[in-house]
Each structure stands twice: as C-alpha cells, then as structure tokens.
Amino acid sequence: LAAQNVTVDFTTTIGTLSAATDTTDSSGIVEVTLRSSTTAGTATVTADAHGFKASVPVQFTANSPNSILIEVIPSPVVPKGTASVIATVLDQYGNPISGESLNFKISQNNSGASLSASTVASNANGQANIVYIAGEAEGTDTITVIANSKQTVKGTAIVTVAKAIFTVGEILLSATSTTIPADGTSSTGIKATVFDSTGKPVPKGTSVTFTTA
Numbered sequence: 370l371a372a373q374n375v376t377v378d379f380t381t382t383i384g385t386l387s388a389a390t391d392t393t394d395s396s397g398i399v400e401v402t403l404r405s406s407t408t409a410g411t412a413t414v415t416a417d418a419h420g421f422k423a424s425v426p427v428q429f430t431a432n433s434p435n436s437i438l439i440e441v442i443p444s445p446v447v448p449k450g451t452a453s454v455i456a457t458v459l460d461q462y463g464n465p466i467s468g469e470s471l472n473f474k475i476s477q478n479n480s481g482a483s484l485s486a487s488t489v490a491s492n493a494n495g496q497a498n499i500v501y502i503a504g505e506a507e508g509t510d511t512i513t514v515i516a517n518s519k520q521t522v523k524g525t526a527i528v529t530v531a532k533a534i535f536t537v538g539e540i541l542l543s544a545t546s547t548t549i550p551a552d553g554t555s556s557t558g559i560k561a562t563v564f565d566s567t568g569k570p571v572p573k574g575t576s577v578t579f580t581t582a
Contacts, residue, residue: 371397378417383410384429405429409464431495432460434469434516437524441512445529446503448480456514456524457495465495470517473499479508480530488517503530538566
C-alpha cells in the first residue's frame with residue numbers, strides 16, 4: 370500500500386534541492402527538484418524516510434569551451450630539441466571538458482619547428498598533449514590551439530628556441546626539517562642545489578620551480 374503523509378528528507382552532495390523535506394501524496398510519491406551547481410561532477414541525491422534510505426546519481430557535465438590554457442615543458446628549447454605541449458580546455462566556470470577535439474598549429478614558425486600531431490581529443494582532465502620539435506634556427510615560435518566545436522575559443526603559447534649555455538645534470542633537494550606539525554603554521558626550509566652536466570653549480574639566476582603535492 371502507498372504510504373501517505375510520510376516525511377521524506379532529501380540531501381545532495383552537490384547542487385541545490387528545491388526542498389530539504391516534504392511529505393508523500395496519496396500515491397506515496399514526493400518530488401523535489403535538483404538544480405545543478407557550476408561545478409561538474411556527480412551529485413548523489415539521497416532520500417530518507419524514517420531511516421529507510423535510497424540514493425540516485427545525477428551527472429553535472431561541463432558546458433561548451435570557453436578558454437584554452439597552454440603549457441610548454443621545458444621552455445626555452447634548444448634547437449632541434451623537443452618539448453611537451455599540454456593544452457587544457459575549460460568551460461566558463463573552469464570545468465575541464467573531455468572529448469573536445471583540439472587543433473594544434475604553429476601560427477608563427479621562426480625556427481622551422483614541427484608538431485607531432487595536429488588534432489588530439491581532450492581527456493577526462495580536459496587535457497590534450499603533443500610534442501613540439503624545435504627547428505635548427507634560434508628565435509620564437511607561436512603555438513595556437515583551437516577548440517574544434519567552437520573555433521572562436523583558442524589559446525596561444527610562445528616558445529623560445531635558443532642554444533643552451535649549460536645543461537642541467539643533477540638537482541639535489543633537502544629540507545631543514547623532514548617532520549613538522551600539521552597545524553597550518555609550522556614550516557621548514559627547502560633547499561635545491563643544481564649542477565650542470567659537468568658537475569659544476571649552474572650559473573647564478575638559474576630558475577628553479579618548486580611544487581608540492
């Protein structure tokens with residue numbers, strides 16, 4: 370038999386519900402509306418009636434392309450050297466878009482460079498990777514990436530091609546203290562020592578990038 374006038378509590382992991390609590394009608398049915406958030410992902414909506422629970426997933430998908438970010442690693446590049454080109458396509462809310470065909474081209478080619486591919490589909494993280502192969506000449510090249518489904522959306526990156534004064538051979542990393550309290554205020558010094566391929570310290574002013582995960 371249908372359970373009438375039963376109070377049902379609703380919750381969701383993301384998004385907004387039109388009501389957190391409502392009661393069943395004569396058919397034992399109660400309905401609420403789920404409004405999406407601007408964050409892509411899976412909303413798990415749960416209904417609780419007197420301790421009996423049921424859940425249903427609702428997928429919030431990314432919208433159409435709005436921007437493309439490009440990273441070139443390493444940069445600069447030595448003549449005839451290679452670099453990874455990572456393009457990330459995002460919607461207007463910064464959500465990554467998967468399955469978008471991204472078209473790569475060298476819009477300004479001063480070194481005589483080439484690319485390993487012209488079109489690559491973005492993965493679940495909204496990223497598409499290709500390889501840039503520098504030409505023999507020094508100078509700057511411009512890489513342009515265009516979203517296939519919305520060709521007004523594009524990104525550019527400038528790659529400098531220059532002969533290396535030195536080649537990094539080794540980097541040593543140390544921490545003043547390898548154990549610190551997880552209190553949000555404690556800290557420790559991190560020191561990087563970089564050597565060239567001959568074992569000598571690299572010149573003063575050499576850029577070092579630090580990351581943590």
